[in-house]
Amino acid sequence: MKLLYRGKAKTVYELDKNHVIIEFRDDISAFDGKKKDVIAGKGEINARISSILFEELNRNGIPTHYIKFEEPNKIIAKRLEMIPLEVICRNIATGSLIRRFPFKDKTVLKKPIVEFCLKDDRYHDPMINEDIAYNLGISNEDEMKKMKEIILRVNDILKKFLYDKGIILVDFKLEFGKDKNNKLYVADEITPDTCRFWDRETREVMDKDRYRKDMGNVIEYYREVLRRISA
Numbered sequence: 001m002k003l004l005y006r007g008k009a010k011t012v013y014e015l016d017k018n019h020v021i022i023e024f025r026d027d028i029s030a031f032d033g034k035k036k037d038v039i040a041g042k043g044e045i046n047a048r049i050s051s052i053l054f055e056e057l058n059r060n061g062i063p064t065h066y067i068k069f070e071e072p073n074k075i076i077a078k079r080l081e082m083i084p085l086e087v088i089c090r091n092i093a094t095g096s097l098i099r100r101f102p103f104k105d106k107t108v109l110k111k112p113i114v115e116f117c118l119k120d121d122r123y124h125d126p127m128i129n130e131d132i133a134y135n136l137g138i139s140n141e142d143e144m145k146k147m148k149e150i151i152l153r154v155n156d157i158l159k160k161f162l163y164d165k166g167i168i169l170v171d172f173k174l175e176f177g178k179d180k181n182n183k184l185y186v187a188d189e190i191t192p193d194t195c196r197f198w199d200r201e202t203r204e205v206m207d208k209d210r211y212r213k214d215m216g217n218v219i220e221y222y223r224e225v226l227r228r229i230s231a
């Protein structure tokens with residue numbers, strides 16, 4: 001299979017003209033790749049979690065790149081032109097938000113915050129606006145408005161789905177791609193690497209913050225997320 005792209009935790013292969021195979025690897029990294037490790041089994045768990053969450057979005061009419069799961073750690077997806085933006089949606093203030101703005105840690109936000117960031121480690125994924133994105137040739141106002149509408153719908157769907165499984169969706173990051181007709185799709189992955197998940201009862205961290213903050217038991221909590229959403 002032809003290799004198209006190797007990222008920090010996933011590898012993308014060409015399947016045919018219109019489809020790709022995305023392999024979820026056991027690599028984990030943080031702080032723009034400065035901290036790196038391998039966690040056995042993470043790739044398979046993340047491929048499974050991503051599949052379940054994309055299936056839930058597809059069921060709810062959200063256009064996503066996801067087509068099907070391939071045992072044990074891959075998904076087949078639509079081949080798209082990726083937009084180099086990280087679109088973030090937050091329900092609770094934490095992480096980089098409280099480092100950059102005077103929000104108190106763990107406050108429930110009055111309404112979700114959507115942020116656009118440039119996907120570029122060299123610049124530490126800085127927040128970007130419509131004018132900067134347009135001038136960089138990355139996106140435009142109309143497309144960013146559509147991405148904001150989609151991520152807010154995704155937030156409503158996943159927040160409810162996860163809450164019913166005992167998980168609070170604190171915040172998450174999406175990436176979007178476009179087909180030849182410029183139609184937008186949610187792409188990439190939706191996993192504990194790209195979302196903050198807290199236990200609904202205990203507020204225990206069940207996501208990559210366990211790795212970022214050396215809290216331990218990373219794989220055990222990822223496995224627990226998978227167990228709950230599979231039930």
Ligand code: 5GP
Binds near residue numbers: 095
């Ligand atoms: P924060 O801006 O607070 O660091 O992250 C907000 C949310 O977006 C978190 O759920 C975090 O996991 C996700 N996120 C933001 N930037 C990145 C990134 O570069 N890579 C990954 N995997 N997730 C990110």
